[in-house]
Every structure is written in structure tokens, then in C-alpha cells.
Amino acid sequence: MGPSLQTQITTSNEVTADEDGNVIKVNGYKLGAVIGTGSFGVVVRARHETGMFCAIKIIDRKRLKRAQFGPRTSNASRTDLKREIAIQKRLRHPNILPLIEVIDDPSHPKTYMVTSFVDGGALMPDHSKASPLQECRARRLMVQLVSAVDYLHKHNIIHKDIKPSNLLVDKTDRLLLSDFGAAQAFRDDEDPMINRTDGTMAFLAPEMCSGEAFNGKLTDIWAVGATLFMMIFGTPPFVADTAQALIDLIQEGDVNYPPRPGSAGVTTRESDHDVVGLLKSILEKDLSKRASFAQISAHPWSTDYGRVEFLLPEVEGPIEVSEKEIATAISAYKVNSVRTLGSPNVAGSAAAPGQ
Numbered sequence: 001m002g003p004s005l006q007t008q009i010t011t012s013n014e015v016t017a018d019e020d021g022n023v024i025k026v027n028g029y030k031l032g033a034v035i036g037t038g039s040f041g042v043v044v045r046a047r048h049e050t051g052m053f054c055a056i057k058i059i060d061r062k063r064l065k066r067a068q069f070g071p072r073t074s075n076a077s078r079t080d081l082k083r084e085i086a087i088q089k090r091l092r093h094p095n096i097l098p099l100i101e102v103i104d105d106p107s108h109p110k111t112y113m114v115t116s117f118v119d120g121g122a123l124m125p126d127h128s129k130a131s132p133l134q135e136c137r138a139r140r141l142m143v144q145l146v147s148a149v150d151y152l153h154k155h156n157i158i159h160k161d162i163k164p165s166n167l168l169v170d171k172t173d174r175l176l177l178s179d180f181g182a183a184q185a186f187r188d189d190e191d192p193m194i195n196r197t198d199g200t201m202a203f204l205a206p207e208m209c210s211g212e213a214f215n216g217k218l219t220d221i222w223a224v225g226a227t228l229f230m231m232i233f234g235t236p237p238f239v240a241d242t243a244q245a246l247i248d249l250i251q252e253g254d255v256n257y258p259p260r261p262g263s264a265g266v267t268t269r270e271s272d273h274d275v276v277g278l279l280k281s282i283l284e285k286d287l288s289k290r291a292s293f294a295q296i297s298a299h300p301w302s303t304d305y306g307r308v309e310f311l312l313p314e315v316e317g318p319i320e321v322s323e324k325e326i327a328t329a330i331s332a333y334k335v336n337s338v339r340t341l342g343s344p345n346v347a348g349s350a351a352a353p354g355q
């Protein structure tokens with residue numbers, strides 16, 4: 001991963017497009033090739049005018065489910081959004097992808113989220129099927145993921161979209177949790193109950209499919225378990241042909257644990273028992289029995305049967321952000337008249353404001 005940019009480094013507020021209407025530069029960031037796609041937009045590699053490389057997620061607000069980004073956003077909800085972004089910029093954890101800047105204007109159809117660039121890409125780009133990982137690597141990555149999400153929870157932040165395709169891995173096999181587009185921050189005295197279901201269906205906890213409010217921290221823990229399941233077995237815990245069938249399985253079905261791939265088709269009884277035992281404690285539909293991160297970190301499989309010490313991060317408390325940090329959390333921009341800077345790139349569109 002290249003050197004990270006400092007927050008709020010904008011030296012200009014503008015969007016520049018080529019002759020075909022494709023955005024090629026935003027606020028000093030020259031957009032490059034598409035390196036990923038998602039439900040609400042694409043991710044491109046970019047280079048800032050300082051010479052530093054980064055990644056930019058270009059979000060199409062027409063497809064975004066979060067009401068906060070919409071053109072009808074109230075001042076109160078937009079202030080809450082700015083506070084969440086300001087907090088995300090302050091996050092400092094070795095396994096969380098740094099958020100550098102958010103460039104947004106309610107009257108323009110695109111939002112640009114700037115992060116550090118990770119040279120290894122997503123752990124599993126396809127979140128429906130992938131090759132299982134070797135158990136030792138799955139353990140190493142799982143430890144990093146639990147540490148990152150526990151850090152978020154201790155800062156009263158719920159990620160809400162944990163899945164293998166949102167886990168980036170650099171060339172040293174360091175995991176970085178990414179995509180905070182659905183994340184939600186709570187104040188210290190607030191109960192982390194959530195009314196809106198976001199995220200990828202195969203990684204939703206059963207209580208998220210009920211239509212009732214749910215505890216966001218517990219659903220994040222379920223998603224961590226579903227992600228570990230896919231690392232081990234190559235698919236999410238539940239797979240179905242239709243959305244309704246998948247919801248029914250998540251709510252009512254039992255998780256099946258197939259034999260682990262290996263030289264004889266299965267792993268040893270001891271190893272299989274321990275990783276499956278951990279998964280069963282996390283993918284627990286009874287909320288009072290679902291494992292906590294403290295219990296996950298102390299599980300024999302997580303510690304490689306006592307050979308590795310798994311320490312959760314210590315934090316001093318929720319992140320407090322100043323009014324100035326909130327006010328400057330989102331950078332504005334304006335759409336320039338079209339002028340060519342280079343070859344066309346289908347990274348974004350310089351549609352007129354409000355389109």
C-alpha cells in the first residue's frame with residue numbers, strides 16, 4: 001500500500017470531464033482504471049496532484065439506499081452524516097482502511113469517497129463462492145478482522161456490511177476492513193439499535209430479516225462469523241436461488257458444516273471440531289448465546305490452541321470530534337465546463353446537477 005494522504009488536502013473544488021462527459025478529475029484527484037464494482041457504484045484507482053495514489057469509490061446516489069446522501073436531506077441528518085464521516089477519518093487501526101476524504105454535493109448525483117490504495121485487492125471479490133483458504137491463513141485473517149470490528153464497536157461504530165469482498169489484503173497479507181458506506185456511529189449514551197437493514201443478504205443475521213429493530217453490534221458479530229465460514233468452506237452459511245428462499249433459510253434454517261477440503265477430503269477431527277465449534281458459537285440465532293468478541297478471542301482455535309496470544313485492542317473511549325471537524329467532514333465541489341485532460345475513462349459521469 002502506498003503512502004497515505006492527510007485528511008482534507010483539497011486544493012481545488014471542481015469536477016473535470018472529457019469530451020464524452022466522463023469524469024476524469026475530481027478536486028485534484030485524477031481518476032484511473034476501475035478496480036472494483038459494487039451495488040451502488042465503482043471503485044477506481046486515482047492519483048492526487050501531490051503524486052500519491054489512492055482509491056476512490058464513486059457512489060451513484062440514485063442507487064444508494066442511505067437517505068442521508070439524497071438531495072432531500074434535512075440539515076439535521078446531514079449534520080449526523082458529517083459527524084459519522086468525521087469520526088471515520090479519526091479511526092486509527094492497522095486493519096481498518098483509512099478514509100481520507102468525502103467529496104459530495106446534495107445537488108450532484110455522485111459522491112466520491114477517497115481512501116488509501118491497497119495493492120492486493122479484495123480477499124474474495126465474489127461474495128457468493130470462492131476457493132476455501134488454508135486454515136492457518138483463515139485464522140490469521142480472522143484475528144485481524146475481529147480486532148478491527150471490536151475496535152469499531154468500542155468507538156460506538158457499527159459497520160453493517162462485513163463480508164469477504166469488503167476485506168482488502170495487501171502484499172504482506174495484512175487485512176484492511178473497507179467500505180463504510182453503510183456504517184453508523186452512535187453517541188456514547190445511545191443504545192446501538194438499528195431499524196434499517198443494510199448490507200449483503202447472504203451475510204445478514206436472522207434478526208435483520210424480521211422487520212424489527214436489532215442490535216447492530218450483534219449483527220456485526222454474525223457477519224464476522226459468516227465471513228469466517230466462507231473463508232473455511234468457500235460459500236456463505238446459507239445459499240438459495242431466490243431472495244425470499246435465502247431469507248427463509250437465514251431465519252429458520254440450520255447451518256450445515258461440510259467436510260473441510262484436504263488431502264483426504266476432510267481435516268482431522270480435532271481441527272474440524274474446533275473451527276466448527278467456534279462458528280457455531282458465532283452463528284447462533286439465540287442472541288443471548290451468540291459469542292462476544294472476548295469469547296471469540298479466547299477460543300482455542302483463535303489462539304491456535306494456545307500457541308498465539310490474541311489480544312483485543314484497548315481504547316480510551318468513543319472518539320469525540322470537534323464542530324470544525326464536523327463542518328469540514330465533506331468537501332464540496334463544482335462541475336466545470338468540459339475540457340479534456342486525457343483519454344476517456346468510464347469512472348463516473350459529469351451529469352448536470354440534480355440529474
